Amino acid sequence: MSQASNESIPERTAHASAQGLQRHVIRNRVSFLEQKIPAYASVLGIVGLLLLWEIICRLGLVPPLFLPAPTLILSDGWEMLSSGELHENILASLSRIIVGYGIGAVSGILIGLILGFSRWADAVLSPVVYSIYPIPKIALLPLIILWLGIGEAPKFTMIALGVFFPVVINTFSGVKNVDPIWIKAAVTFGSSHLNVIRKVILPGALPMIFAGLKLAAGTSLLLLVSAEMIAAQQGIGSMILHYGNLMITTKLMVGVLLLSLLGLLFNRGLQWLERKLLPWK
Template sequence: MSLPTAGTLTRAETATESRTTRRFRIPAPRRWLSPVLLLVLWQVTSGTGVMPEDKLAAPLTIARSAGELIANGQLLEAFQVSIGRVVAGLAVGAALGVLLALIAGLSRWGDALVDPPVQMFRALPFLGLIPLLILWFGIGEAPKIALVALGVAFPLYLNVHAAVRGVDPRLLDAAKVLGFTRWERLRHVVLPSAAPQALIGLRQGLAAAWLSLIIGEQVNADSGLGFLINNARDFLRTDVIVVGLLVYALLGLATDALVRLLERRVLRWRTTTGS
């Protein structure tokens, strides 16, 4: 019995090492070739005057400007303001989207009353609501947070609503036979079944949140990354504009990576089952 056991352990260890290797695999050198060539071409065209600085600054100029913005604290201050707006909008939008999805998904009456108006509002281009939000909330933080919240709420609502409605009825019947209360069925059956699609909705909502923030911060803002970009536009500082856009991109990638990490933690059972 010791030999099969040892073989089983070896296979399990090999599978674990294989998954670890796949997770932390460094991209092949050829994957870096085209980005590096593009940067070199960009630097050469800017340095020779083919691409004027007032149209697009050179990569080295952008790097120097990023260092200056970090050193004088402007980039950190703008970063903190923008992060605060996204966190506030994400909290409001996620709570609203999930609550409405649960009401519509768990009850026929809730679906009849909640889903039609949500679908009507979803059809509206929510970025076009900026003038109305300014009239309602003024030009302070509220319209920017509301815009981010709207961007987050709709993807979450659609995914959670579809996931709740798509729960296997046999699981619910089994839970009912076992004597689970309505709350226990929600906690132990509905929410775990809806978690994968809800996390997809969260990733989509975060992408929409950063898009909403970029638009919102360029309308009547006096701080944040959008304000930094607007000021740079007025002075034809394309280097600062690119720095701001790169920070937006990095923040989007970072938040998406955090959700994927959360997905691996929350859905560990699915990874284990599939191995």
């Protein structure tokens, strides 16, 4: 009996060592996944790209007319900012995108929630949404101008349409993908329908809603520029078209970089709001 017991000691020791090694590996992997990234890491890629761009231009590998150096673009951008030209165009574009994005996002979330909660609304409205969604919204701009005239209304409408469809589809999908077990558990514990919607369905759908909002941010910038190039006297899109016709590439690139910056700020703002509303994520 003692012999059998003595023979099992090395086996138990080896097994315990293997378990300890496995726990150590898992702990290291978790700590690797949870480690904090320094704040400066977010700008390393952008700084590296700008440096490479500057080097290529300084070496004369690309003619300045086709691709001016970032330093030349910044110099012209500062000149445009000092003269007030850049300020006016930025304010015009920001006012359009804020209004259009706000209208499209709010209406998209509301309609998406209605489609998700009501089978009748789903049956009646979903075919309409999915049939209009694939249409390129810029193709509707001449018709919208014909209906609403030349002014700010067509631009607001274009941006709102581009935002509405990604948001409504993602909101609808988010509501439908909420785990039914959560809803049944809430009902079992006596929650009212309003509380189930407010405390279970909406929090469960928020990740998909934010995915739609982020997707719509890029679409809104695209439609903003398209609308301003066709029917606007001021705005970043109009400025890009103007300097493109004059072949002043540095000032054209100022507008392009501004759009890139706006897209980055949009994305960061939505990420910040998502962290605030979804702390568990």
